[in-house]
Amino acid sequence: MDDQRLTNALKNLFGYSKFKPGQQETLKALLANQMTLAILPTGTGKSLCYQMYGWLVQRPVLIISPLISLMQDQVKELKFLGEKRVVALNSQLERMDREFALKHLANYHFVFVSPEMATQTRIVQILKQINWGLFVVDEAHCISQWGPDFRPDYLQLGKLRQELNYPLTLALTATATNEVKQDISHRLFIERQPKIICYSVNRPNIYLSVLEAKTIDQKNQILFSLLKQLRMPGLIYFNSRKATEKTANLINEKLSLTAAAYHADLTQAERFAVQQQFMQQQLEIVCATSAFGMGINTKKCTFCDPLSFAD
Structure with a gap:
């Protein structure tokens, strides 16, 4: 898909006239079937990348997310955009609703799940029954022991990808040192190295100052x-x-x-x-x-x- 068609799709799906830095490059990498690690600054709309890709290819998207509140916010946004086939599998979901969702998981377009739940044996067996169009790891720095929010359960996601037959994968984070980049690439992208898309975290609209107080x-x-x-x-x-x-x-x-x-x-x-x-x-x-x-x-x-x- 060329740049103009992508821009037209952006306008039709989201109402935006142009992409933010890194979004278009990430989408083009995914559309070229490239495993991708996208390091995009906070506020540049990382979630748009997998949302738009899912709508463009019309295939199910599995998103690993570390926080319930983050999942709920993304689900709410997708529903606001008109997507009804979206669910977040977490402890806030009533048992009957969770069982219904798991039984009909193939009918959903976007599925959010925590790493703890995604790596449970029963859940893995259900996930394996679906031909995922995209596997997304949000807050991917949690994979790395060098990251600011290390989550041990994220270490199992490389094995989960293997169980799912290595689906096209997008890892997203707002910041990553060279050590964190290497750690994510090594632990998550087992079979081949990803395309790394990295934009500076420098934000010209942010001003930093230090004021000292004695009392x-x-x-x-x-x-x-x-x-x-x-x-x-x-x-x-x-x-x-x-x-x-x-x-x-x-x-x-x-x-x-x-x-x-x-x-x-x-x-x-x-x-x-x-x-x-x-x-x-x-x-x-x-x-x-x-x-x-x-x-x-x-x-x-x-x-x-x-x-x-x-x-």
Whole structure:
């Protein structure tokens, strides 16, 4: 498929007039039947690559995703785009609904599943019955012990690909050092090396600055001053879970803003509630640890400003 036909398809399927960096190159690699590792910056629409490919070739797509909230967000987006044949297999799915989905899995166009569930013996046997058009590993840096979010269960995905007879595969991540690239290629792409598509993480619209504070009170005053300049809603990142709750309470008490904390100690329901309130702009500030970064669809977060605030 040439560039013009791809652009026309992009317009028809998503309403966009041009691709973001890396999207078109990734799609062309997949359409040429090339195993692909795509390292594309956050916010460049990595999920569009497998969504569009699935619609172009009209074959089922299996997506390995590390977080329930990320799966739910992608399912919601696909349904908004009109795709009804989509399911996320995870612990949030009622048992009867999960059994129904597994029984009729061949009828779905997009199937999201966690690495823990995908590598269960029973699930593998079901997955083997389907001729997958594309096997996607989202947040692929989780494969590497050198990555920031190493997940041991990701190490089984190379074997899963083998069980599925090495389907066309797309590994996606926002950042990867040379060590991580090599680790992903070695552990996931067992039979042959992938085409690596890599774009710089440099974002000209992001400004980094460091302000030092000698006391807690001074640090809070700096924070309050920055919040007055922040385009709402906004994110404030912290190094500890305790600091997220303490600061969220402080903002609610001292400023006329609505704030909430987000961290791994919250229940799944609590995290999902904060996420949805943030996405629907019902919360003005979220004080979060890095757990928030992997649980949201950043394509929808162009309306927010981030701050990093060391504890």
